[in-house]
Structure formats: C-alpha cells, structure tokens
Amino acid sequence: MAEELVIDADGIHYTPLNKMIRGAAASGVKKVILKNVCGQRFIANGLKCDGIEIEIQGVPGGDLSMFMNGPEITVYGNADHAPGNTMDGGRLIIHGSTGDAVAHSMRGGEVYVRDDVGYRAGIHMKAYMEKKPVLVVGGQSRSFLGEYMAGGILVVLGLDKDCPVDGRGVGSGIHGGAIYLRNVSPEDVDAGIGAKVIVADEEDMEVIKPYILNFCRYFDADPEELMNSPFVKIIPSSARPFANKYCWE
Amino acid sequence: MSIGSVPVKFKVTIDNDRCMLCERCIENCSYGVFRREGQKIVPDSRKCTACHRCVAMCPRDAIDLEEKPNDYRSHPLWTREAREAIYNQAKSGKIILSGMGNALDYPIIFDRLVLDACQVTNPSIDPLREPMELRTYIGKKPERINIKKNNSGDYDLNTEIAPNLKLETPVMIGHMSYGAISLNAQKALAKAVSSVGTFMGTGEGGLHKDLYPYQSNMIVQVASGRFGVDINYLERGAAIEIKIGQGAKPGIGGHLPGEKVAEDVSKTRMIPLHSDAISPAPHHDIYSIEDLVQLVRSLKEATEWKKPVFVKIAAVHNVAAIAAGIARSSADAVVIDGFKGGTGAAPRVFRDHVGMPVEVAIATVDKILREQGIRNEVSVIASGGIRDSADVTKAVALGADAVYIGTAALIAMGCRVCGSCYRGLCPWGIATQRPELVSRLNPDEAAVNVANLINGWTLELAELMGAAGINSIESLRGNRDRLRGYMLDEGILDVLDVKMIGA
Numbered sequence: 001m002a003e004e005l006v007i008d009a010d011g012i013h014y015t016p017l018n019k020m021i022r023g024a025a026a027s028g029v030k031k032v033i034l035k036n037v038c039g040q041r042f043i044a045n046g047l048k049c050d051g052i053e054i055e056i057q058g059v060p061g062g063d064l065s066m067f068m069n070g071p072e073i074t075v076y077g078n079a080d081h082a083p084g085n086t087m088d089g090g091r092l093i094i095h096g097s098t099g100d101a102v103a104h105s106m107r108g109g110e111v112y113v114r115d116d117v118g119y120r121a122g123i124h125m126k127a128y129m130e131k132k133p134v135l136v137v138g139g140q141s142r143s144f145l146g147e148y149m150a151g152g153i154l155v156v157l158g159l160d161k162d163c164p165v166d167g168r169g170v171g172s173g174i175h176g177g178a179i180y181l182r183n184v185s186p187e188d189v190d191a192g193i194g195a196k197v198i199v200a201d202e203e204d205m206e207v208i209k210p211y212i213l214n215f216c217r218y219f220d221a222d223p224e225e226l227m228n229s230p231f232v233k234i235i236p237s238s239a240r241p242f243a244n245k246y247c248w249e
Numbered sequence: 250m251s252i253g254s255v256p257v258k259f260k261v262t263i264d265n266d267r268c269m270l271c272e273r274c275i276e277n278c279s280y281g282v283f284r285r286e287g288q289k290i291v292p293d294s295r296k297c298t299a300c301h302r303c304v305a306m307c308p309r310d311a312i313d314l315e316e317k318p319n320d321y322r323s324h325p326l327w328t329r330e331a332r333e334a335i336y337n338q339a340k341s342g343k344i345i346l347s348g349m350g351n352a353l354d355y356p357i358i359f360d361r362l363v364l365d366a367c368q369v370t371n372p373s374i375d376p377l378r379e380p381m382e383l384r385t386y387i388g389k390k391p392e393r394i395n396i397k398k399n400n401s402g403d404y405d406l407n408t409e410i411a412p413n414l415k416l417e418t419p420v421m422i423g424h425m426s427y428g429a430i431s432l433n434a435q436k437a438l439a440k441a442v443s444s445v446g447t448f449m450g451t452g453e454g455g456l457h458k459d460l461y462p463y464q465s466n467m468i469v470q471v472a473s474g475r476f477g478v479d480i481n482y483l484e485r486g487a488a489i490e491i492k493i494g495q496g497a498k499p500g501i502g503g504h505l506p507g508e509k510v511a512e513d514v515s516k517t518r519m520i521p522l523h524s525d526a527i528s529p530a531p532h533h534d535i536y537s538i539e540d541l542v543q544l545v546r547s548l549k550e551a552t553e554w555k556k557p558v559f560v561k562i563a564a565v566h567n568v569a570a571i572a573a574g575i576a577r578s579s580a581d582a583v584v585i586d587g588f589k590g591g592t593g594a595a596p597r598v599f600r601d602h603v604g605m606p607v608e609v610a611i612a613t614v615d616k617i618l619r620e621q622g623i624r625n626e627v628s629v630i631a632s633g634g635i636r637d638s639a640d641v642t643k644a645v646a647l648g649a650d651a652v653y654i655g656t657a658a659l660i661a662m663g664c665r666v667c668g669s670c671y672r673g674l675c676p677w678g679i680a681t682q683r684p685e686l687v688s689r690l691n692p693d694e695a696a697v698n699v700a701n702l703i704n705g706w707t708l709e710l711a712e713l714m715g716a717a718g719i720n721s722i723e724s725l726r727g728n729r730d731r732l733r734g735y736m737l738d739e740g741i742l743d744v745l746d747v748k749m750i751g752a
C-alpha cells in the first residue's frame with residue numbers, strides 16, 4: 001500500500017468514506033488526502049490510530065473527528081458543528097471557521113481554529129490524567145465559551161477583532177481548567193456564574209506558549225506579537241460551583 | 250431558633266430483656282443511631298432513616314422501629330411532609346433533595362388495570378407442557394422481508410436486518426451508574442443479567458474494568474457530560490443509550506458531587522479525583538430533532554453500524570410526539586421512564602410533581618407509532634416503578650417491548666427504600682462508595698438474588714400469558730384486549746385505549 005492515498009470525496013456518503021479512511025489506516029497508509037469534501041459528517045469518527053495524517057480539502061460536516069484518538073487532521077476550509085466532539089487524542093487544524101460546540105467534552109488532543117468559532121466552544125471540556133485538551137481559536141468566539149469546563153486549556157486570540165468574545169456567559173459553571181483571552185481587560189469579559197476573571201501572569205504565559213507557537217506555525221502568525229499581548233485568565237471561582245444549592249429531605 | 254427542631258420521623262426502641270449487647274447494631278448503622286452506655290444500647294432516633302439494617306442484623310429481634318410516633322395536629326392539607334418541607338426551606342433557603350421514587354399518593358394506574366384469563370372456550374395454555382415464547386428482540390424490525398428461493402430449494406433472506414439485542418425475558422435492568430451505586434452492586438447486577446440472558450445499563454459513569462467480562466450484556470450510556478465515554482467504551486457495549494431525560498427528574502441533569510468521585514470512580518468516569526461530575530439536562534450538541542439524529546448516527550458511525558442505539562426520555566406530556574421523532578432519528582429503541590422512577594437524588598419538587606405515569610406514556614407512544622406506520626422502527630422500553638410481573642405483563646399489553654427495572658433490582662439486593670441514597674451512607678453497600686460499607690454487599694450472593702427475582706417474574710409472566718391463552722410475548726404486545734380498566738375514568742381509558750371492566 002502506498003504511503004499516501006488520495007480520495008475524491010465528491011458525492012460519497014460518509015459511511016463508505018469513513019470505511020475507506022479506516023481501511024487506509026489499517027493497511028499502514030501514512031497520509032490520506034480527501035478532495036472535494038462537501039458537508040460529509042462524522043469524518044474520522046471513532047478513528048483510533050497514531051501517526052496518520054488526514055488532509056481535508058473542502059468543508060467537512062458536523063462532528064468531524066468525534067471520539068477520535070490519534071490522527072492529525074488538517075482542514076483547508078471551514079468546518080461545521082462540533083468538530084473535536086468528545087475527542088480523546090490527536091490534532092485538528094482548521095484553516096477557517098467552525099460552527100457551534102467545537103471541542104464539546106473533548107478529553108485529550110488539540111484543536112486549532114484559524115478564524116472564528118460559534119457558540120458553546122469548549123463546553124464540558126475535561127481533563128483526565130495525562131490527557132489535557134487544548135483549543136486555540138485565532139479569531140473570535142460567540143457566547144457561552146467554555147461552559148461547564150472541567151479541565152484543559154482554551155485560548156482565544158481575537159486576531160483582527162475588537163474583542164476575543166462576542167457574547168456573554170464565558171465559563172458558566174466552570175469547575176476545572178482555564179480559559180485565556182487575548183487583548184481584553186477583565187472588566188470587559190461577561191463571565192458566567194462560577195467564573196472568575198484574573199490577569200494572566202508569566203507562569204500562565206509559559207503554560208500557553210507551546211500552543212501559541214503551534215498556532216503561529218500552522219497559520220503563519222507572529223509569535224512575538226502574540227506572546228507580548230496582555231491575556232486574561234478565567235478560572236473557577238470555586239471547585240464546587242453548585243455545592244451550596246441543596247439541603248436534605 | 251424560631252422554628253426549632255421537628256419531631257423525629259422514626260422511633261427506635263431496644264428491648265433490653267432480649268438484647269445481648271453484641272453491638273452489631275452499632276457496627277451496622279452507618280447513620281450512627283446506636284451507642285453503648287454501660288449495660289445498655291441507647292438509640293438516637295433522630296438519626297434513623299429506617300434503612301432497617303439494624304433490624305435485619307440483630308440476632309435477638311431486640312430492635313423495634315416505628316414510623317411517625319410523634320405527630321402534629323392532623324390536617325388533610327398541611328401534612329407532616331408539607332410542614333416539614335417548609336421548616337426545612339425556611340431555615341436553609343435551598344432546594345430539597347430526596348431519594349428513590351415519587352412519594353405522593355397518586356393513584357397507580359397499573360393497579361387499576363386487570364388482566365384477562367381464558368375459561369371454557371379458547372382454553373388457557375399450560376406453560377408446564379407448552380412452549381412459551383418470551384424471547385424478545387430489541388431493535389428495528391423490517392417493514393417487510395424479502396425471501397427468495399435458491400437453487401437448492403431453500404429460501405434466502407434478502408432483507409438486511411438491523412442489529413437487535415436478544416433477550417431471554419422482557420425484563421432488563423436500567424441504568425444506575427458506578428458512582429451512584431457501588432461497584433459490588435454493579436457487579437451483582439452484571440452477573441445476574443449475564444446468567445438470565447438479559448441486559449443492564451451502565452448509567453453515565455463509564456464502564457469499570459471489572460465489568461468487562463459482562464460487557465456483552467451491558468448497554469453503555471452517553472449523557473450530556475460524556476463521562477467515561479470514549480471509543481473503547483462505545484465498542485464494548487452491546488448497545489448504546491443516549492440519555493436525554495429520567496423519570497424521577499424530567500428536565501434535570503445529574504450531578505455527582507466531588508466527594509463521591511473517589512479514585513476508582515474518577516478512573517471509570519475519566520475525570521480528576523474529587524472533581525464534580527456535572528451533567529446538565531441538555532446535551533449541548535443537541536438543540537433539535539435533527540441534532541439528535543446527528544448524535545444517533547455519529548454513535549452508529551463510530552461503531553460501524555453494528556450496535557443498536559437507544560434514546561431514553563422521561564415520560565412528559567408530549568411524549569408521544571417526541572417518541573415519534575426519535576423513531577425517525579435512526580434510533581433503534583425509545584426508553585420511556587415514568588414519574589414513579591427511582592433515583593439516588595432528585596429535587597423533591599421534581600420527583601413528586603413533574604412528568605406522568607409510564608402506563609399512559611407507553612399507551613400513547615405505542616398508539617402514535619402505530620398510527621404513523623413506524624412502530625417497527627423502534628422498540629419501546631418502559632421503566633419507572635415496575636414492581637412485579639403483573640406490572641411487566643400490563644406494560645407489555647399496553648405496548649412495551651420490554652421493561653427496565655431499577656429499584657426492584659436494588660430491593661432484591663437488600664435495599665429497604667429508605668430514600669437516603671444521596672447521603673452516600675447506604676448501610677446495605679448499594680448506594681455508597683465507602684469501602685467498609687461496599688464490602689457488606691457480596692456480589693455473588695446478590696447476583697443470585699437478582700437473577701432469582703427475574704426468573705421468578707419470568708415464570709409468572711409465562712403463567713399469566715398462558716392463563717390468557719397467549720403463548721408468545723409478540724401476541725401480548727399492545728394487546729389491550731387482555732386488559733380492562735377497574736375504577737378508571739373514561740378519559741384515562743380512552744387515552745390508554747383500554748375497555749372498561751365488564752365491557
């Protein structure tokens with residue numbers, strides 16, 4: 001089997017398409033190029049294997065790489081609803097914008113979005129042992145960023161925007177992990193219930209540095225400029241946001 | 250202090266003539282009711298939850314336990330419960346949490362439906378001598394099948410059959426997660442379902458590795474928090490269930506407090522030690538029936554279309570329309586959980602007041618699916634307050650393919666329905682993660698009890714069917730002619746599509 005496989009996805013339904021990708025992965029193909037992708041959902045859904053690269057030309061549909069563990073996917077185009085949903089490991093690099101719920105419940109791996117994301121990005125993101133999910137967004141996020149976040153790192157850079165988040169409810173119910181926003185002052189963040197906004201310090205910058213550098217490498221941005229910008233950090237105001245709501249019968 | 254304390258709910262007394270001071274009551278009571286003072290055991294009744302562990306363990310029958318020994322002035326409207334809830338909230342300003350099922354005195358529809366039996370003509374069937382077909386397949390059924398004669402004169406099936414679960418009895422065990430119940434309790438249930446040829450749900454707590462040997466009898470759950478969900482977990486399950494709602498608390502999510510997320514629970518749920526496991530009601534990638542379709546298909550795609558996918562909803566007012574949407578979503582079964590369903594913890598106001606009885610939900614769902622010609626697209630699984638084989642029989646006659654039991658399975662393991670599960674101190678080792686309490690439940694013995702219960706019900710079901718002249722569960726399903734309403738009004742009978750007694 002060749003090292004590289006090119007599939008023209010034009011008109012192919014997602015199930016046969018995924019079968020081809022799984023088959024390629026099983027036979028040791030190192031790179032799969034999907035041409036003419038147009039709205040096929042669930043690409044690489046549940047795919048587990050390391051060391052395979054998937055290049056997507058076009059616009060993948062919802063739940064791209066859901067439950068995926070291992071592969072690296074690069075999308076040359078926008079992505080629909082919930083790329084990286086409940087992802088376990090691997091990498092997703094999107095040269096464009098995405099719809100809502102990107103990285104929903106993501107437990108491991110990294111997602112980089114060059115432009116904007118929709119509502120509820122990073123919702124329920126969680127960490128476990130060595131797994132620390134990372135979502136980096138170059139442009140802007142809409143409301144409810146990082147709600148119920150339980151672990152991991154979420155960075156929004158707001159490049160070419162007035163504000164990295166256009167909306168409210170940042171980090172409602174957050175009880176783990178941290179959200180980093182560039183070029184915004186703490187009082188301008190509409191933080192949700194249970195979220196606390198502080199100014200990021202040097203230590204924080206060290207934490208996000210490797211991911212910022214990755215972002216710059218993938219999308220050709222200037223690391224110096226980004227690393228020298230001010231960031232705020234949104235963290236849980238308590239580890240138990242709802243502990244005090246209940247009494248017993 | 251203006252309110253002061255309320256009277257004790259239960260009164261515990263020790264018969265000192267019988268007591269031999271063995272102190273087993275002290276050891277067994279996780280709520281700390283008993284202490285020894287000199288030559289006497291002294292109970293503190295205020296701490297008692299009526300879990301009955303002491304009564305069960307006392308070798309001398311020396312313990313007496315009474316409910317409500319000290320009452321308020323009686324009043325039909327301002328009951329003890331109503332008053333005490335007000336005192337509680339006047340002091341705390343919080344949401345009152347409660348455990349187990351609905352505690353209000355609603356009429357139970359199952360008890361007002363009576364089953365039929367044959368007499369002289371069309372005689373009954375004797376299940377001892379005649380084969381009774383209780384095997385149940387859960388999943389999509391083809392609208393019609395195509396068969397073709399092949400060269401050897403045999404017939405080939407040319408219709409592709411969707412994956413189905415094969416049950417030897419229409420009784421399954423519903424989803425109670427590791428975290429809500431102990432690992433020993435889950436193991437006991439898993440052993441039981443494997444031995445009787447049925448299935449149980451994992452709940453949304455992941456699948457502990459000790460349960461891997463039973464995975465072919467387990468239905469893995471995906472809820473909004475996606476705890477413990479990864480591709481390996483999905484592949485292990487015999488089926489996958491998306492939990493949207495739960496009968497004891499429709500419209501409410503789950504919340505396992507951080508203090509219950511001990512080492513093993515954290516591993517199984519794949520979340521850090523002692524972090525809260527918050528699982529709100531909405532799935533944040535589902536905001537429409539189309540989004541549900543997307544999740545159903547995503548789960549199928551991830552597991553290469555080899556597993557049935559169920560969708561569980563609470564029985565609410567427009568349940569039939571919702572179920573019809575689910576039937577069209579590519580899902581293989583709809584689970585309807587009625588408002589008498591149990592739970593480890595629910596706000597009392599939800600547990601008692603939201604939703605509707607599962608009897609009505611089954612009947613209306615079955616009816617709308619038939620009317621729309623899509624009854625074959627999904628199986629209907631009913632749960633929420635199924636107490637005995639008569640309830641199972643009636644549920645099937647109203648249109649269910651199978652039932653889930655929860656509380657009944659826990660009772661088979663010793664649960665006394667004390668309703669204090671949310672405190673994590675279950676003295677029976679069921680709803681607790683404390684090692685010293687968990688070890689009280691022997692999974693092998695408890696498995697036998699649960700298997701016995703299901704076997705007993707299955708025998709009774711066969712007898713009830715035989716009496717009604719029915720030898721196959723298929724012929725009982727949706728067979729409302731075998732039911733009559735007794736003391737039910739015309740409106741309910743109409744909704745149930747069941748005739749009045751005598752008719």
Ligand code: SF4
Nearest residue numbers: 268269271272274307
């Ligand atoms: S268990 Fe019974 S006999 Fe033993 S100390 Fe308690 S009350 Fe007495």
Ligand code: SF4
Nearest residue numbers: 664665667668670675
């Ligand atoms: S499981 Fe335990 S705590 Fe819950 S009701 Fe039963 S006996 Fe009580």
